[in-house]
Amino acid sequence: MVTKDSNILEAARKYPVIGMIFRKYGLGCIGCMVASGETLGEGLAAHGLNADAIIAEINMLIEEQEKAAK
Template structure:
């Protein structure tokens, strides 16, 4: 399960399917240098997006 406090790059490494959700919401997390030191919550909020919505989407894909 992915949480808002997890590091973005760790999420991508552990759950590559998360990239699909990032792309769907216009988040370039994978290519962003800041992603290695930023939590998912920080990254999403920096773009003015809904953290819960994106977390729910990522976790739903992981469960499939």
């Protein structure tokens, strides 16, 4: 699971679904150089998005993928 304090690149490497969610919202953060030093909360807020809602969506998909893998 991820939080607002999770580093964007580290989280995306661990949970590739994050890239899909970012693309859904038109974010290119995964390929951005700033992403290596920015948290999910900072990146989403910088784009004027509701970080709590998007992180909840990400965690829901991560949970679904983990259940499917069992």
